[in-house]
Amino acid sequence: MSSSRQARRFDQYFLTDQAESIESYQQAIAIAQNLLITNLSQQRQAYTGLAPWVLEESFRNFCPKNFIQKNYQQIQTELSQIIGNAAMVVHPNCIAHLHCPPLIPAIAAELIIASLNQSMDSWDQSPSATILEQQLTRWLCDLFGYSNAANGTFTSGGTQSNLMGLLLARDNYAKTHLNWQIQQQGLPPEAQQFRILCSDVAHFTVRQAAAILGLGEGTVIPIETDGNFQLKPTILVKKLTELKESNLRPIAIVATAGTTDFSSIDPLPKLAKIAQENDLWFHVDAAYGGALKLSQIHSQKLKGIELADSITVDFHKLFYQPISCGAFLLKNQANFSLIKLHADYLNPEGNEAQGIPDLVTKSIQTTRRFDALKLWLSLKILGVKTFGEMIDSTIELAEAIAHIIAEDTELELANIPTINAIVFRYQPSQGTAAEIDRINEQIPKKLMLEGKAIIAQTQVKGKNYLKFTLLNPLTTLEDLQKLLIEIKSLGKTLQQI
Template identity: 40%
Template sequence: MTIDGKTAQAPRVLPSPSAEARSHLFGDRTADAYRKALALGVDAVASRVTDVRGPFTGISPDALAPEIEQVDLDRPLGDSAAALAELERLYLRDAVYFHHPRYLAHLNCPVVVPALLGEAVLSAVNSSLDTWDQSAGATLIERRLIDWTAGRIGFGLDADGIFTSGGTQSNLHALVLAREEAFARAGARSSEARQALLPRLRVLASGAAHFSVRKSAKMLGLPMEAVVSVDTTADRRMDVTALRREVDRLRAEGLTVMAVVATAGTTDFGSIDPLAAVADVCEAVGAWLHVDAAYGCGLLVSPTRRHLLEGVERADSVTVDFHKSFFQPVSSSALVVRDSRMMAHATYYADYLNPARMAERRIPNQVDKSLQTTRRFDALKLWMTLRVMGADGVGVLFDEVLDLAVAAHEMLADDPRFEVVGRSQLSTVVFRYRPSEEHAHLADDANLHAREALATSGEGMVAGTRVDGRHFLKFTLLNPRTTPGDIAYVIDLLAGHAEQFVEAATAAGAARDGV
């Protein structure tokens, strides 16, 4: 085409905004882009994990927040490489890395590679575990894993359960079932009868139980006084004599024991309540027994310490957190019940999702059991782990961290700079720096300072807690690659930071006094 004797160029056809957006959808046309993007991401993470010199850089929220706040989310970078480069600066550089051997803080574990493979697969396929027509084989794999876990617990063929987002949701779900069973036993079918009984329901748990027990009670509409704290023995386990005394008192007051929550692995002390003895009490009064084994569930595959869970098979429900003791990525938890009929307490039918006729046709819809509707195929991570390395492989790793805790306890007990609280049945060690008698009044502040200074240095991370009103430090050991040498190194760092604090505080006090 010519205009005024000149050849005009055809206008360049730009891709439409919708075509550009569609190019980012995962599918058959973008499989190669998916491979390349995933390879970039895997390489970025692998490089960072290889290079980290400590579990944390020590960066403060005030330092990092401005960098994130200045990102204009309405102006995309255009490609995965640029986005990953930005992410390196905003996240990967300063992330807390649980795989580092001097991360000794919370109940976070390094993860096994087979589980990461499962994570990649489940994220891409994106199955939703609510109904069969959104998940197919994923539903059956999850059910098979629940059956396997129930078998490890010691439940019979009537057991059932569901994967959840974590221990808090598993505990909530268990108490929902316990509440509904309490209503059923009392014949409280009408709304009026349920409302009349609700304020009289009580849940008993030890003083060392997880905070989610109280949180769940509040969410279930129970009164503030509904959770009754049961005394513990010197080893931080539920005192069964005290439990019997509280049960008798409540019943004498005309109150209903809705549930007893026993803990198999308290967060602070790693203590395991005497499950068999607690089960005896529950059976005698017809109370629901829930065992919160979010932490201690690793004992289910331990080749040497499975006996520590003796009595768990007598529970009505059990919480297990695979993302604590099975070295799985978050989230991977489950609630398992001894009697499958109990799961019906959470069942509701919706014509657009899981109509009752589907149940009549025995279509296996997991939403019939779950508190959630849309739910990830998190079970695949555990499935891949078991199929690649086996339960014995997981159990050996868990035993290694339990052995390490024994070594750490002995190390601290022999160190005159520290005092240790009890001996954990699992992998926690609670201790604190002990100044000289002259400076004993500085102990709490010295321990708080030591923990913060260690994290700020980036050389290690430990947790903190309060014991009898005093500040203590805590190792939570879940990394089989941590060595006694790593423990000794962190102990010396903590002592150094605490000693510097005491010296500075003493000098400041002397200056104030004009000495």
């Protein structure tokens, strides 16, 4: 068989200009589309309610030892089971986590991204993608109040962006204060003295980043928060003084703009001033709250974010993008030189002189998706105004349900929402502390296994609480009022067990 005939055998598996290829592509997309629409139209709950062990039994034969070739029609039943037993993020009662329903234009963009499969690690793999990402990154820097000296890169999300912020904070400190190049020399002897300060409700990825960077979780110093779960500047200043008196070396302050549990925003202007006075890197984790920049009403809550040396922002939260999609923004793009590397086969040093863009030098990823297309297409179709109105509607909803919870004698509200996360608990008039903790721990599990709702649980001062994360602009106040009735009814039932 000739090589051309051999190659033609595989046309049906790749998207090309060949008729057989196009027909196969259209068939696959049509089947996937129909399965999604059918399951969404039939799914009236946030989840089917099947327990993990039941799902495991149902899927037992999905991955045989030897996969035998089948057509799409033959596996529709299996696909339907996978889709049908997903958490339905668009359902108004799917409100556990920072897990958003994706916008239709972003879903369309995902199809284009996957089909073109451009990799952002070199210009010759992603010509149009490189240019668009650069333009959208510039727009984001402007949105967050940065000057033309700023730059950024798309990332997989907050974990990677926070890691990059602390990586650059570490390396910048070593270079400017110790005349030490970590990229070439490894960690300096003084690294064991490095300290990173953040609130005691900051995201766990601050500790994770410290561990990955070779500094250890003990490097992270949690600072007490106030009644609104915001970092206390006075305690921060006191702790900085104590660290310096102990011959330790603070290298960065991490502020949070939207904590995972309480959606609280640290006092950014005050923290920026403290960082500047102490010559510290100031990183703002705005993975959750960064979207407020699109709001006409609430953008002032991020006042001071433009003073940050680096910013984390996620788009798979309040920007309603499919997972994964985030960005890391850097106030002074010259600091990307701390991680800049060249490979002859990928991005030779002569590229810049020839005017060839090179995005891999400002990322800790090599192969990287063209995720910028999702955000770009969404902004094009919705516009900033509609984005802002959707975000505003969720904050208004959170404020309304928080008021209702606060007035309910059977419930206890833990926070006034700054954005749209509500922490509360079922609090009957009778029952021991241990019993009430047990009930609040069981309520989310029962709701999910009964297929009624997906809500979260967390802890506040050692006690079990429930959480609504109200990202979905399709969720209504009536939906939440009905859910609160269900929670209280379930609480009463559990109290009798």
